[in-house]
Amino acid sequence: MRTRKSIGNIGYAEAQIGPDHWVRVGDRLLPKQIHVVLPGAGGQPRLTARLEVVEGIPQCREITIASVENGREVKQNDLRTVSIAEMVEGIYAGFSEKIEREENGVIMAVASSGEIAYVDAMHDIAAARKGRGARKITPTFLAEVADVYRANVNENPTQAVRRTYDVSTSMAAEYVRRARKAGLLPATTSGKKQA
Known part of the structure; x- marks a missing residue:
């Protein structure tokens, strides 16, 4: 029914x-x-x-x-x-x-x-x-995070990552940090968004 x-x-x-x-x-x-x-x-x-x-x-x-x-x-x-x-x-x-x-x-x-x-x-x-457990942080996942970040670089890219993966702002920032560390995003310059 x-x-x-x-x-x-x-x-x-x-x-x-x-x-x-x-x-x-x-x-x-x-x-x-x-x-x-x-x-x-x-x-x-x-x-x-x-x-x-x-x-x-x-x-x-x-x-x-x-x-x-x-x-x-x-x-x-x-x-x-x-x-x-x-x-x-x-x-x-x-x-x-x-x-x-x-x-x-x-x-x-x-x-x-x-x-x-x-x-x-x-x-x-x-x-x-x-209860879904911790997300596995794989190279593929970090590449997806970098793609989301780059697609939203002119808006608020970290918030776009937060919304995309339904996580807290601090967890989204951690994903972005790990993507940078993996070389998938360039290093930041104070006051400038870079993707």
């Missing part, structure tokens, strides 16, 4: 619901996949996303931002306004069901309602996402 939930008054999310479409994440059942649509009212760009649970971790696997007919162009600020972590945590929280009991391989789960239940679900989803 396909279920649609509103995202305020700006869009909706849809997921297949039922025994064949659930995955267990901690003490919650989540849909394997959720499709998000923010249609772009008033000429704003349209956003679509595919969220998916991969190896027990709720993730954003695809996101598209596109101009609508007779709408304005996609701007840099459109990318900055999307918080992928908040979207994944909030939308999965809205679809989650809490496991209340498990006996003989049968799981009894209930969809909770109310603000407190929603906040608890968001915390559980966030914890599952943080």
Whole structure:
């Protein structure tokens, strides 16, 4: 069964619901996949996303931002306004069901309602996402960091790295430092951005 939930008054999310479409994440059942649509009212760009649970971790696997007919162009600020972590945590929280009991391989789960239940679900989803373990810092990964940095050198490149890898500012700065140390980015000069 396909279920649609509103995202305020700006869009909706849809997921297949039922025994064949659930995955267990901690003490919650989540849909394997959720499709998000923010249609772009008033000429704003349209956003679509595919969220998916991969190896027990709720993730954003695809996101598209596109101009609508007779709408304005996609701007840099459109990318900055999307918080992928908040979207994944909030939308999965809205679809989650809490496991209340498990006996003989049968799981009894209930969809909770109310603000407190929603906040608890968001915390559980966030914890599952943080449990992914440390990222391996490989030469390939550092090359990707350098590419992100160079593509955003005229804006705030370290913040672009932070957003791309969904990490803290200090961790993004560490990735950039390691990319420089590996010779993938030039040394810095005080007050000048170099890529």
